[in-house]
Amino acid sequence: MTSSSLELEGRAFAERIxxxxxQLSVDTLGVTRQGYGPKETAVIDFLRSLGKELSLEERIDAAGNVWLTLAGKDRSLPAFVAGSHADSVPQGGNFDGLAGVAAAMLCAWWMRHTNFQPERDxxxxxxRxxxxxFFGKAYVGSLxxxxxxTAADLELKHRTEPVxxxxxxxxxGLDPKQLTMGRPVIDTSKIAAFVELHIEQGPVLTSSADVRTGIVTGIRGNIRHKCVKAIGETAHSGAVDKAYRHDALMAAACLMHTMETHWQRxxxxxxxxxFTSGVFKTAPTAAIxxxxxxxxxxxxxxxLSMxxxxxxxxxxxxxxxxxxxxRGVRFEFDAMLRTQPAALNQMLSERIAHAAKLCGIPVAHLASGAGHDSxxxxxxxxxxxxxxxxNQNGSHNPDEAMELADFMRGTELLWRTVENYDK
Structure with a gap:
């Protein structure tokens, strides 16, 4: 499959981003860009400077999200919007979130480069x-x-700092109370479509030699607990026989094994x-x-089903x-955190599939296990x-290894969707 002009000519701009x-967010391992933190702000300021280079109109909403707009022919029409998030997990990879922002920026760059004016903004x-x-709350900028x-969200503590x-x-420089009023701080009627390009955070696409691009069918919702306690009885490991033990670790392990069996069912x-238990800890005083x-x-x-x-x-x-x-052990569950699944727009997804056919990009249709602002x-x-x-080597780790060729091919698909949206 031959590369398009955008894929060839836009590589240098993508690499610059x-x-x-x-460089702005490098950590000991990978990158760290805390949401509403100085590294995220520095990254956003750099992206804003690119917007100025491209003569894009800039607006920052009450949640701190940045909108960079290239004016369309008919500004009364709702806009086509593309993008993603600028933050990262601690010592994560450079492409989670950033790939979607870079792809949208590259589309704007290509429009300027080719003197293309879209029908709509x-x-x-x-x-953000x-x-x-960092705070135990996802999608803060979009929510x-x-x-x-909620007021309770604003009181969530940072994982390591007293903030x-x-x-x-x-x-x-934002007023967080404005974000808890139950109504959008933007006019959602002015958005015709939102497309988020993102690295796949699983192995499906990178396992294929030919189909390296996907169209997402839906985003899984989730139920989470940040801290479940198994409370038993601390005792001497050599002095207490099995019948008299109230072993919190064995009880928790039994629960995990039982739930894995139910999961398979x-x-x-x-x-x-x-189903995952990603953090498992004994008490600070634990010993052999x-x-x-x-x-x-x-x-x-x-x-995909709540x-x-x-x-x-x-x-x-x-x-x-x-x-x-x-086992003589008590389990205590903290407050449940719940995120609803999202069914993505079928007509818009079909437009992307049509654009893929026009430019000869093979696509897979797959669900997103990770959550997204979308x-x-x-x-x-x-x-x-x-x-x-x-994307190679998974995600939420410093080893993300998105190949630029895959990024450019996905950006080509995004661009073709924008280009043909009003045709």
């Missing part, structure tokens, strides 16, 4: 604070844009579900000769009660779709 942002949207790693943050989410937002029944009396762990279950998540969660709680009673915009009634591109 990725290289500069990496084209806006690059740079969203999509990742939940704030929709007025859907709340609300204080971090305020430190960027759900999958065998054809249900969409993933001590029976653990306290274990804390996280829970993350995701599905009914599936809710039934699996109810089963989790029921099994925790049963296992706890059998879910928030889509659930707010904005026609939303996603393009996935292959």
């Amino acid at each position: 990725f290289d500069t942002v990496r 084209f806006s690059v949207l740079i969203l 604070c999509e990742e939940s790693s 704030g844009m929709m007025g859907k943050l 709340t989410l609300g204080e971090a937002i305020a430190a960027c 759900f999958l065998d029944a054809g249900e969409d579900l993933v 000769s001590v029976i653990p009396g306290l274990v804390t762990f996280t829970i993350d279950m995701r599905s 009914d599936t998540c809710e039934r699996f969660h109810a089963l989790l709680v029921s099994e925790a009660e049963r296992i706890g009673a059998e 879910a928030v915009l889509g659930n707010a009634g904005i026609p939303t779709a996603m393009i996935f591109i292959a």
Whole structure:
């Protein structure tokens, strides 16, 4: 398959974005761009400077998200918007989020480069604070844009620093209370379509030699617990026989094994579900000769069906009660965090598929296991779709290895969708 003019001529602009942002946010391992933090702000300022170079109109909404707009022929029409988030997880990869922003910026660059004026406005949207790693709350920039943050969200503590989410937002010169009013701080009727290009954070596309680009069919919702406690009885490992133990670690391990068995049963029944406990800790006083009396762990279950998540969660709680009673251990669950699944706009996805046919890009159709800002915009009634591109070595780690050729091919698909949107 031959490369297009955009794929060939736009590489240097794309490399400039990725290289500069990496330099601005490099960490000991990978990159770190905390949402509403100084590194994210520095990256956004650099992207804003590119917008000035391209003579794009700039607007910053009340949530701090940046809109860079190339004027269309008919400005009364709602805009075509593309973009993603600028932040990263701690010591993560450089392409999660940034690839979508760079692709949108590259489309604007190509329009200037070729003197193309779209029928309607084209806006690059740079969203803040999509990742939940620092404050335990995902999609902060997009939820704030929709007025859907809560007072409790603003009180969430930073993972390592004595600052709340609300204080971090305020430190960027914003009023966090505006983001909790229950109504959008933007006019959503002025958005005709939102397309987010993103690296696939799983192995499907990178496992294929030919199909390296995807169209997302839906975004899984999730139910999470940041801290579940298994509370047993601390005791001497050599002095207490099995019958007298109240081992919190063994009880928690039994619960995990039991839920893995139920997970497979759900999958065998054809249900969409993933289940993870990503953090598992004994008490700070734990030692090799001590029976653990306290274990804390996280829970993350995701599905395209919230009914599936809710039934699996109810089963989790029921099994925790049963296992706890059998082993003399008590399980305590913190507040449930819930994110609804997002069904992406079928007509917009079909437009992307049509554009793929026009330019000869083979595409796969696949669900997104990870959450994205697209879910928030889509659930707010904005026609939303996603393009996935292959990425090596997974994501949320410093080893993300998106190949530039895959990025350029995905950007070509985004551009062709924009170019043909009003034809």
